[in-house]
Structures are given as structure tokens and as C-alpha cells.
Amino acid sequence: MSDEIEQAKHLVAELCANLYTQGHVSGTGGGISIKVGDSIVMAPSGVQKERMEACDMFVLDARQGNIQHAPEARPPPHKPPKLSECAPLFMSAYDLRGAGAVLHGHSMNAVLASLLFEEEFCITHVEMIKTWLETTNDQYMIMMEDDYDLSLIQYWNFDWTYLMNNIP
Numbered sequence: 001m002s003d004e005i006e007q008a009k010h011l012v013a014e015l016c017a018n019l020y021t022q023g024h025v026s027g028t029g030g031g032i033s034i035k036v037g038d039s040i041v042m043a044p045s046g047v048q049k050e051r052m053e054a055c056d057m058f059v060l061d062a063r064q065g066n067i068q069h070a071p072e073a074r075p076p077p078h079k080p081p082k083l084s085e086c087a088p089l090f091m092s093a094y095d096l097r098g099a100g101a102v103l104h105g106h107s108m109n110a111v112l113a114s115l116l117f118e119e120e121f122c123i124t125h126v127e128m129i130k131t132w133l134e135t136t137n138d139q140y141m142i143m144m145e146d147d148y149d150l151s152l153i154q155y156w157n158f159d160w161t162y163l164m165n166n167i168p
Helices: 003-021 087-097 108-116 160-165
Strands: 031-036 039-042 058-061 067-069 101-104 120-133 139-151
Touching: 003 031, 003 039, 031 087, 039 087, 087 101
Parallel strands: none
Antiparallel strands: 031 039, 031 101, 039 058, 058 067, 120 139
């Protein structure tokens, strides 16, 4: 396996632990994947985010979504590795949106907000700070303060084909 894929596996494990610590994902909820050339490194399903290791990651073919590498089963109390049920959704983000990474979070705040409102809620004064480097080594920062209307989708049993055909 290439050094880039190995680095991405370590990065996904580190990001999962950080996202858990910061409250953006809960336990086994949510997931993350990163595109590396013609491959996708994807966190497994059913593994505590704060306990993931690089060896737990799946590697998929970025074109077809076929598993190129599955993690080996670890001894109990670990469960056998399982590809995320969100894999088709993640792959659609790569195919349809040209994404370089996909994060699916289940933060406690988002879950609680979805229980308080039936269809939609508005949040205001959200600050999103992004930094990047352009043609120099100077860092530039943008701060956005805006209002967001968020539509809520209650969990329902669905099939992936229906979902993929109805994503905007």
C-alpha cells in the first residue's frame, strides 16, 4: 500500500478521535473518508471513533467503490470490521460533487436540535473561519456570519437507490 494511503489511514483515525473529543460525532455514529488518488480511505462502521487505529480503515476503489483492502479482524472485544453503511452516500459525494473528503457527523447538539423542531430551524450568527494559502506564504482568513435555515429529515428506512436519485 502506498505511503499516501497509509498516511491517510492514520489521518482518518486521528480525525475520528478529534471529532469525538470535540463532540461532532458520538461513539460509533458518523464517519469520515478521504480520497487519495484513485482510492478512498474510509472509517469502518460500528467502531468507537475515539478508539480507531489506522489498521481499522477500509480502502476502496474511487471509481467503482469496490473494496481494495479490508481491515483484518482484531481479537475480542473488537467486532469484525464492517464497511460503513454510508459508503454509497460517500461515494456519491465523490462522484457527483468532486469531493476530496466526506464527513458525516452526529453531534449531540445537532441531534438535540432535530428533536426540538419538526421540519426546519434557523440558526444565526454562525461563525465559520477558514484559512488558506494563496500565492504567498501569508495566511489569509475569512470570517462569515450568516443565518442558515436547516431542513430536518427524520430517520426513515429507505433504500440507497431512492436516496441517491433524490439528492439535490
